[in-house]
Amino acid sequence: MKKTLLALMLVSSLFVISCGADSTKPSDAYKSQKVEIASGTKTATITGASGNTVDVSSFATAGEKVTEIIEVTDNSSTPEKPTTIKTNPDGGIYEFTTTTVASPTSVTYKYTRTAIAPVTTKTISESATAGSITITASTTDTSKLLYVSLVTDLNGKNMEFSYSGTTITLADSTFNGKVNVTYQYMDMSIISEKPTKEGTIEVGSAITLTAATDSGKSYVCKVYQNPITPEYFYGIVPATGKITLSGTSEIDNYKLWLY
Incomplete structure (x- = not known):
């Protein structure tokens, strides 16, 4: 009889522990990757x-x-x-x-x-004409482009450069030929950061934030309409606090991350 009671007590204890472990909040699954x-x-x-x-x-x-x-x-x-x-x-x-x-x-x-999502680094070969280079990596990479970190000639010599979007301008404006470009981008498909805001895009394809607190912050906005593949928008929140997303409408749902 004592053995039976002990066994029942042990099973009861394990049940309480198990229930406690399972009672996590959904928000506990979010993990900052900033x-x-x-x-x-x-x-x-x-x-x-x-x-x-x-x-x-x-x-x-x-x-x-x-x-x-x-x-x-x-x-x-x-x-x-x-x-x-x-x-x-x-x-x-x-x-x-x-x-x-x-x-x-x-x-x-x-x-x-x-960055607020895992960063991938790639190096690709590109052609420079009169010191200008256009990054021709896949749309997936360039639409999420974070940073061009290095440009070298085929001998491995570092080249001075500046860039805007996917266009690189070499300090040597006369250079023609092949170069290697190293760049980084965020893989938003596996982000685990909790969205700052989510809902339905307002009329005029806009998301209104608080200007004094949110302006100047970076944002990533995931816009989706089932079953269409999600589209991502990246930028800096304007001084107005209002983000306007080109190509969307008021029926689009979104998730927005500020960082």
Whole structure:
């Protein structure tokens, strides 16, 4: 009889332990993958800037947090370091105003670059014509492009370069020939970060956020309509706090990650 009671007590204890282990919240499955992958200083062209207020989303690329505006110029006046700067709570700059440079055309800034999903690195061979290279990797890679980290000639010599989107510009504008390009992209198909916001796209293909707290942050937006394959959008939240997604409509569902 004692053995029977002990056995029943043991089974009961195991049942309680098992139930406790299974009572996890759905949110427990989310795991932050946010990691800083680069930092540095860049000079970018500001296209079509008018007036003296500049929105960081007009020149920064997805994944970048702008931490300092070193100088702004219109290539004719003395470079200016803006003093009127707006930042969000995490310290990221989202807008600044100049006083002497009326129509800025370039900006030099400091940044940190962050990823929120596993990063894949690839090296591919490309052709340069007059110092210009267009990355011809698969659409999957280039649509999620994070960073071009290295360009070398076929002898392995590093080449100075700048890039915007999938276009690379070599410092040597006369170079013609094959080069190797190393780049990184995020694999959003296996992200485990909890979405910041999700729902249905508003009329006008827009998602409205809080300007003072969210502007200047990077975003990834996954838009989907079953059974269509999800489409991803990447960028920096504008100073207005309103993200407009080209090619979507109000019937699209979305998941949005801010980082």
